[in-house]
Amino acid sequence: MIHEIDFSQGILALAPLAGFTDPPFRSVVKKFGADLTFSEMISSNALKYHSAKTFEMIKKSPQETPYIVQIAGSDIEVIKEAVLILNDIEGIDGIDLNCGCPVPKIISQEAGSSLLLDLPKMQKIIETIKQTSNKRYTSAKVRLGFNTKIPEEIAKACEAAGVDFMSIHGRTRAGAYKAEVDYEAIARAREAVSIPILANGDITSYEKALHVKEVTGCKSLMIGRGAVGNPWIFYQIKNELLHVEKSKILEIVIEHYNGMLEFYGNRGIAIFRKHLHTYSKGLPNASEFRNSINCVENEDIMRDEITAFFK
Numbered sequence: 001m002i003h004e005i006d007f008s009q010g011i012l013a014l015a016p017l018a019g020f021t022d023p024p025f026r027s028v029v030k031k032f033g034a035d036l037t038f039s040e041m042i043s044s045n046a047l048k049y050h051s052a053k054t055f056e057m058i059k060k061s062p063q064e065t066p067y068i069v070q071i072a073g074s075d076i077e078v079i080k081e082a083v084l085i086l087n088d089i090e091g092i093d094g095i096d097l098n099c100g101c102p103v104p105k106i107i108s109q110e111a112g113s114s115l116l117l118d119l120p121k122m123q124k125i126i127e128t129i130k131q132t133s134n135k136r137y138t139s140a141k142v143r144l145g146f147n148t149k150i151p152e153e154i155a156k157a158c159e160a161a162g163v164d165f166m167s168i169h170g171r172t173r174a175g176a177y178k179a180e181v182d183y184e185a186i187a188r189a190r191e192a193v194s195i196p197i198l199a200n201g202d203i204t205s206y207e208k209a210l211h212v213k214e215v216t217g218c219k220s221l222m223i224g225r226g227a228v229g230n231p232w233i234f235y236q237i238k239n240e241l242l243h244v245e246k247s248k249i250l251e252i253v254i255e256h257y258n259g260m261l262e263f264y265g266n267r268g269i270a271i272f273r274k275h276l277h278t279y280s281k282g283l284p285n286a287s288e289f290r291n292s293i294n295c296v297e298n299e300d301i302m303r304d305e306i307t308a309f310f311k
């Protein structure tokens with residue numbers, strides 16, 4: 001079944017964040033306002049070798065449609081094999097190529113952001129994905145460049161390769177995660193092509209989302225770290241709210257907790273503690289709350305503690 005993404009009014013996407021955006025988290029942002037979710041980066045090599053852990057990472061939650069799987073790699077033949085494997089998995093609506101990862105292990109494999117140093121190669125890889133894939137969407141997630149900013153060239157190469165849309169993190173690889181995000185450079189990329197562009201980088205509030213839309217001219221946004229401990233940011237942007245009422249926060253936290261139990265079983269209680277620490281940051285009596293949940297191992301007692309604190 002084909003699931004169309006309507007870019008005409010702009011969409012909100014959850015950025016892939018390895019180690020954070022697991023199915024329960026993706027499910028909760030999806031329910032409360034994100035239009036599009038991505039898997040964490042999946043190594044094309046690991047897919048080729050049918051790694052069990054990799055298949056676990058691809059799993060999507062039931063309401064997570066449309067859903068895009070992001071792959072990383074640089075070897076055309078391996079990429080082709082990885083795409084053929086994804087072709088046999090139902091429920092995936094698109095394949096995204098990672099052209100932004102800055103970590104040395106990925107760079108040494110000439111993948112991730114190092115593809116921005118060789119745009120013809122990047123283009124060839126995207127073309128291979130597009131030609132091999134039986135999914136509705138092909139996309140790429142890029143930075144502004146490796147050391148220098150070349151947003152127009154990158155966007156044009158992606159468009160020429162046939163992507164249906166692309167996401168741009170407004171920093172170079174050299175800018176890592178700290179340099180100031182250059183929204184004007186994202187605007188230059190947008191002006192150079194006619195495909196939809198998702199603007200990404202440091203969107204942490206409803207006001208910032210408005211600012212980024214205005215400066216970049218992009219209708220669609222992608223949010224990563226701004227959603228961790230704060231998944232209601234999607235609800236806020238969708239509903240044009242400066243503040244979210246407490247009852248909605250409680251509803252979202254409980255929904256996330258239930259999703260963790262469903263996905264991880266009883267282990268979900270312990271894993272959820274780190275989320276509760278972030279959710280409670282800055283709220284009155286947060287340290288007492290953290291102390292008291294640290295030893296809770298019972299599902300219902302934990303739910304009662306959460307309800308009492310966020311009520």
Ligand SMILES: Cc1cc2nc3c(=O)[nH]c(=O)nc-3n(C[C@H](O)[C@H](O)[C@H](O)COP(=O)(O)O)c2cc1C
Binds near residue numbers: 225
């Ligand atoms: C912990 C962490 C993990 C990330 N994992 C991925 C990933 O798997 N794939 C990817 O394309 N980008 C990844 N990114 C980059 C984010 O998707 C995003 O582009 C970047 O964090 C900037 O957006 P933000 O300020 O909204 O977080 C990761 C970033 C962080 C901090």
